[in-house]
Amino acid sequence: MQVSTHLGPIGAEVTGIDLSKSLTDADVQKLRDIWLAHGFIAIRDQDVSPASQAAFGAYFGALDIYPFMQAVPENEHVIPIIKEPEAALNFGGDWHTDTSYKVCPPQATILYAVSVPPQGGDTLFADATRAYEDLSPDFRSVLEGLNGVYTPKMVHGEGGGYRAVSAQSQLGKAYGGNEEFAESEVIHPIIRTHPETGRKSIYCSRPHTHRIEGWRREESKSLIAYLTEHLTQSQYVTRFKWQPGTLVMWDNRCLFHNALNDYQGFRRHMHRVIVKGDRPK
Ligand code: SIN
Numbered sequence: 549m550q551v552s553t554h555l556g557p558i559g560a561e562v563t564g565i566d567l568s569k570s571l572t573d574a575d576v577q578k579l580r581d582i583w584l585a586h587g588f589i590a591i592r593d594q595d596v597s598p599a600s601q602a603a604f605g606a607y608f609g610a611l612d613i614y615p616f617m618q619a620v621p622e623n624e625h626v627i628p629i630i631k632e633p634e635a636a637l638n639f640g641g642d643w644h645t646d647t648s649y650k651v652c653p654p655q656a657t658i659l660y661a662v663s664v665p666p667q668g669g670d671t672l673f674a675d676a677t678r679a680y681e682d683l684s685p686d687f688r689s690v691l692e693g694l695n696g697v698y699t700p701k702m703v704h705g706e707g708g709g710y711r712a713v714s715a716q717s718q719l720g721k722a723y724g725g726n727e728e729f730a731e732s733e734v735i736h737p738i739i740r741t742h743p744e745t746g747r748k749s750i751y752c753s754r755p756h757t758h759r760i761e762g763w764r765r766e767e768s769k770s771l772i773a774y775l776t777e778h779l780t781q782s783q784y785v786t787r788f789k790w791q792p793g794t795l796v797m798w799d800n801r802c803l804f805h806n807a808l809n810d811y812q813g814f815r816r817h818m819h820r821v822i823v824k825g826d827r828p829k
Contacts, residue, residue, distance in 0.1 A: 549575065551582055556786030558675040558803065560586035567594045567604055567795060576607045583656075584744055588673055588798035590788065596660045596795055598623040598819060604795070605658050605821040612654050612822045614647065615726045616704050620819065629659075629818040631809075637709065638816075640807040643674065643776050644753040645800040646822060649698040651734055655825030658797045661790040665814030671796075673786045674804040676749040679779035680739060688739075688748075691775075695761040696738045696752045696768075703755050704730040735761060738775075740828040742801050749802040750775050751828060779804060790818075801825065 552561045560582055565575070583589045596604070602625045605611050611625040620626045631638045646657050659671075680688065703710050708730070738752035738760065752760075752772050759768035788796065798805060 549578055551586075553586065555590065555788065556673075557678075557784055558586065558673055559588040559590060559786045559788065559798075561590045561592070563592075565591055567591065567596055567600060570603075571607060580608065583797060583799060587675060587677075587803045588786075588788075588796055590794060590796045592791060592794045594660075594793050594795050596793075596819075598626040601626055601658060601660050601795070601819055601821050604797075605656070605823050608656055608797070609823040609825075612824045614820070614822060615650075615729055616700070616710075625821050627820050629816075629820050631811075631816045633813050633815050636812075638807055638809040639710075640671075640805065641809045642753075642755045643672075643780055643804045643806045644755050645676075645751065645804055647700075648736065648751065648753060648756045648800070648828075649700045649732070649734060652827050653825055654800055654822035656797055656823040657800060658795065658821040658823070660795045660819045661792055662817040662819060663792050663815060664790045665811035665816050668808060668811035668814070669790060669816045670808050671788045671790070672780075672806045672808065673788060673798060674779050674806075675784040675802070676751070676779050676804050677742070677745075677747045677802045679781075679784045680748050680750045683778070691739050691750075692737075692748070694738045695735050696757040696772075697733050697759050697761055698736050698752075698756050699731070699733045699758050700729065700756070701731050701733075702758060706731070733758065736828040740801060742799075743826050743829070745802070747802065750779050750804075753804065776804075780806075801828075 549564045617627040629639045740751040759765045
């Protein structure tokens with residue numbers, strides 16, 4: 549297994565691995581160490597079925613179920629993320645960490661590219677740990693005392709962007725049966741400590757953090773907007789280009805991501821698996 553960090557400030561490409569074969573304990577430990585050190589790992593030129601993607605995820609922890617999308621028929625843990633040529637909205641098109649509105653959000657997301665547009669459709673990844681560490685010590689200590697109210701309602705709730713365009717694409721399958729959960733709220737810190745590395749990261753996000761606990765929404769939006777603007781500066785961001793057969797696993801505890809929506813008229817088809825995580829602390 550070889551590791552290259554040419555992608556940008558965050559992330560590593562791993563070569564010399566074949567995901568159609570089972571991995572040894574030593575392989576899994578090595579991949580986990582690379583992942584923890586670099587925030588995301590990318591493995592290209594793989595032929596990954598839904599079953600083998602789920603099996604890959606299970607090396608890293610118990611698999612989770614995404615609450616707002618139907619899985620592919622072959623595996624209950626694999627959701628299709630498809631944007632059709634005529635669709636306007638894309639899935640994951642703002643800076644966020646995955647499902648941070650759950651009590652225990654996923655530690656890892658594993659995304660596999662089935663087919664990609666001829667150009668565009670890249671995913672941006674931002675290093676929320678280094679961005680946090682670059683803030684002034686006094687500002688960091690203020691932030692560390694704050695909790696956020698996290699909720700799916702701004703995107704999946706009544707009037708949320710995804711619900712409004714439910715007829716357009718695979719996103720349209722996102723709304724069956726979880727309307728109550730879509731309005732739910734949970735309290736998490738806005739700065740979380742990584743349970744494995746012990747490093748702190750910015751965690752609140754525009755789409756999932758409704759407000760800072762005890763603050764008005766407008767006051768909260770300003771702080772969240774500032775932190776988003778800060779962590780998405782170029783020195784923290786890798787722009788990742790997909791090819792069919794690329795698999796990426798990212799760490800939702802310390803990385804933000806944003807799926808670019810710049811390929812109107814073309815289809816993009818991905819498969820996604822999420823691995824259960826701890827309650828943010
Ligand atoms: C997501 O936010 O999980 C989707 C990212 C992507 O499609 O690039």
